[in-house]
Amino acid sequence: MSGGLVDSYNRKHDYLRISVTDRCNLRCVYCMPEEGMEFEPNEKLLSFEEITEVVRILAKQGLRKLRLTGGEPLVRKNLEQLVEMLANIPGIEDIALTTNGVYFAAKADKFKQAGLTRINISLDSLRADRFAMITRGGDIHRVLQAIEAAYRVGLYPIKINVVLMKGINDDEILDFLRLTLERDIQVRYIEYMPIGHDDAGWKTKYVPLSTVLEVCKEQGFEVAESAAVYGNGPSQNYQIQGAKGSFGLIHPVSDHFCQTCNRLRLTADGNIKPCLYWSDEFNVRPLIGNEEQLLQLFYRALGQKPETHEMALKLTDKTQSHTPTLRRMSQIGG
Numbered sequence: 001m002s003g004g005l006v007d008s009y010n011r012k013h014d015y016l017r018i019s020v021t022d023r024c025n026l027r028c029v030y031c032m033p034e035e036g037m038e039f040e041p042n043e044k045l046l047s048f049e050e051i052t053e054v055v056r057i058l059a060k061q062g063l064r065k066l067r068l069t070g071g072e073p074l075v076r077k078n079l080e081q082l083v084e085m086l087a088n089i090p091g092i093e094d095i096a097l098t099t100n101g102v103y104f105a106a107k108a109d110k111f112k113q114a115g116l117t118r119i120n121i122s123l124d125s126l127r128a129d130r131f132a133m134i135t136r137g138g139d140i141h142r143v144l145q146a147i148e149a150a151y152r153v154g155l156y157p158i159k160i161n162v163v164l165m166k167g168i169n170d171d172e173i174l175d176f177l178r179l180t181l182e183r184d185i186q187v188r189y190i191e192y193m194p195i196g197h198d199d200a201g202w203k204t205k206y207v208p209l210s211t212v213l214e215v216c217k218e219q220g221f222e223v224a225e226s227a228a229v230y231g232n233g234p235s236q237n238y239q240i241q242g243a244k245g246s247f248g249l250i251h252p253v254s255d256h257f258c259q260t261c262n263r264l265r266l267t268a269d270g271n272i273k274p275c276l277y278w279s280d281e282f283n284v285r286p287l288i289g290n291e292e293q294l295l296q297l298f299y300r301a302l303g304q305k306p307e308t309h310e311m312a313l314k315l316t317d318k319t320q321s322h323t324p325t326l327r328r329m330s331q332i333g334g
Contacts (some may be wrong), residue, residue: 004062005264007274007302015065015263016058018051020079022268024072026100027136028124030163030192030205034136046270048082050288052089054266057291058298059091067096071268074103080114087115096120098161101146102138108149119150120159120188125169126176134168147185159186159248164212165205173215180245188235188248209249216240258307264298272298274305 005013023039024032046054055063066086073079086095096118097111104111104121123143125131131140150158160179164170176187192206216223222241235248265273271281282301287294 005058005298005302007305009259009305009307011259011261011305012062013262013264013302014062015067016055016063017067017069017263017265018055019069019071019266019268020051020073020076020082021045021071023075024070024100025075025102026072026138028100028122029134029136029168030165040269044270045076045268046266046285048085050270050285051082051266052085053288054284054294055086055092056089057294059089061295061298062091064091065094065096066092067098069098072100072102073097074099074107080107080110080116083111083114083116094118098122099146100135100138101143103142104146105142105149108146108153108155112153112155116155118157118159119155120161121146121150122161122163123147124163124165125172126179127172130169130172157184157186159188161188161190163190163192164207164209165192166207168205170207170211173212174219177212177216177219177221177240177247180247181240181243183245185245186237186248187245188250190250209251212247212249213238264301272301274301280304 007013022037026032027034027036055066068079068083070076076082083095083097086092094117095115097116098120099122101121101123104119121143123131123140124134125140128140131138131143147158147160160176162169162176164173173189176189179185180187189209189212191209192202213223216238223238224241226237226239226246235250237246237248239246261275266284267273267281270285271283273281280301282297284294284297287297
């Protein structure tokens with residue numbers, strides 16, 4: 001096992017996404033049903049100590065980058081303590097956070113001091129009423145305060161995640177592009193994915209990200225591919241001439257990036273997910289405390305990681321080779 005975290009397709013995994021909770025203070029339309037969900041009881045969630053032990057073992061095998069997700073990770077109390085514990089593990093170089101931002105501004109200094117390196121903030125509309133509709137009640141002003149707080153404490157680069165949905169927010173593509181003209185920020189447009197639900201509604205809202213480049217052309221923007229913004233994401237990066245910031249396209253459906261996938265996922269209830277989309281899971285909790293067996297489980301998970309997720313087949317109702325997950329995005333961590 002000395003060769004590092006490498007799968008059957010010779011993809012090296014140095015990045016772990018850790019969901020710390022399946023709970024969220026919002027109910028975004030693409031992430032969670034309106035009626036909410038039955039959440040895991042707290043005793044079923046991995047403790048900070050258990051998460052730290054898993055990361056400590058994997059860091060010996062080449063793990064270098066972490067991202068904390070949820071649900072909404074800041075729903076988990078004292079999350080900055082976990083950040084500090086992870087930052088003290090030898091080999092860990094980068095700790096990022098994906099958040100809806102609602103609770104972040106008040107804790108920005110604590111997270112920075114604990115060792116947080118970067119932040120991604122979900123913001124699917126720049127219009128207060130529409131943001132409230134998409135999130136089913138969220139206050140956009142608190143998210144904007146989170147962005148300012150991230151600037152203030154020096155969490156760079158700041159990335160804004162925008163899930164594009166036809167007829168909901170695709171008329172704001174230009175508004176977000178203009179944001180990159182004015183500020184050193186990266187807007188990341190993300191394709192709507194069929195995660196955890198298999199209904200026709202997904203198809204009707206799906207927007208291919210070629211639309212973003214078409215908007216740039218219509219506006220007469222001079223656009224060039226840009227150097228990758230620091231981070232672990234799979235986005236194709238672009239910059240409008242003269243802009244302070246940049247934008248990225250993450251298109252797992254229309255143009256998957258599986259061939260360069262370097263990430264594993266650890267769910268809040270302790271399951272390794274080799275692939276976001278497929279149902280395969282491997283529970284780590286019974287093996288925490290046994291380093292050798294825990295490593296064997298991770299290598300078993302890597303051995304079963306498929307070459308691709310085949311999401312695009314859902315657009316044409318073609319048969320897939322594996323079983324898609326029934327977990328909602330909030331239960332996986334994205």
